[in-house]
Amino acid sequence: MNIILLGPPGAGKGTQAAMLVDERNMVQLSTGDMLRAARTSGTEMGKMVAGVMDRGELVTDEIVIGLIREQLETADASGGFIFDGFPRTLAQADALGELLQSVGQSLDTVVEMRVDDTALVARITGRYTCGNCGEGYHDEAKKPKVEGTCDKCGGTEFKRRADDNEDSLKTRLMAYYKDTSPLIGYYYANKKLQSIDGLASIDAVKSSISAALENA
Ligand code: AMP
Numbered sequence: 001m002n003i004i005l006l007g008p009p010g011a012g013k014g015t016q017a018a019m020l021v022d023e024r025n026m027v028q029l030s031t032g033d034m035l036r037a038a039r040t041s042g043t044e045m046g047k048m049v050a051g052v053m054d055r056g057e058l059v060t061d062e063i064v065i066g067l068i069r070e071q072l073e074t075a076d077a078s079g080g081f082i083f084d085g086f087p088r089t090l091a092q093a094d095a096l097g098e099l100l101q102s103v104g105q106s107l108d109t110v111v112e113m114r115v116d117d118t119a120l121v122a123r124i125t126g127r128y129t130c131g132n133c134g135e136g137y138h139d140e141a142k143k144p145k146v147e148g149t150c151d152k153c154g155g156t157e158f159k160r161r162a163d164d165n166e167d168s169l170k171t172r173l174m175a176y177y178k179d180t181s182p183l184i185g186y187y188y189a190n191k192k193l194q195s196i197d198g199l200a201s202i203d204a205v206k207s208s209i210s211a212a213l214e215n216a
Helices: 013-024 031-040 044-055 061-074 090-102 117-125 166-180 182-189 202-215
Strands: 003-006 027-030 081-084 109-114 127-130 136-138 193-197
Touching: 003 013, 003 182, 013 027, 013 081, 013 136, 013 202, 027 031, 027 061, 031 044, 031 061, 031 081, 044 061, 044 166, 061 090, 090 182, 109 182, 109 202, 117 127, 117 166, 166 182, 182 193, 193 202
Parallel strands: 003 081, 003 109, 027 081, 109 193
Antiparallel strands: 127 136
16 A cells, blocks of 8 residues: 655644554665755755755656656565655656556555644654664653663664754745645545544544555
């Protein structure tokens, strides 16, 4: 089963995708993670996109479509793909349809995670991850059980994303409304869209996503 998790920054796409990976053996394809990895390893592309990402603007369609193409051609597709943070423009959505077709796959459903802007600011400015295993935490909503120690791997180094600040967030939200939200209409017209309440608890959102997958 191939699905898209669609929603603004901070909607919880990454959190839910990680659980689907653990429980359903699906492969998470997050263009944001791929771009951050390119920056960390210092590739030319990574250097090129750094400023754009820190400002909260969108990287070119060409770059992100190239990243997804590479993954679709090489990753093990047996458990299905979760597209997280991709597509973000209509051109990317068209390209995804074509790429899936070219590898003999198709899109099963698009789960729109609805959240409001005020909740997003609090969610994003409080979030951080374990520097070792990537487990996500939040200053208020999800603290490690033992302060300063990752619940999952015992790591003690934590990091915050450079673009998780109020200025970049405003740009990221505007990019979402201007370039990405038209995808809601696009997938509705393609009869692929299911919308859920992304403001509910992590477990409740997880159940809604499971129901959406059953329904696909
Ligand atoms: P994310 O981790 O999904 O919030 O993405 C972080 C940043 O990476 C975004 O603010 C963009 O600068 C860039 N990015 C990630 N995915 C895409 C995409 N599909 N199209 C354009 N830019 C992207």
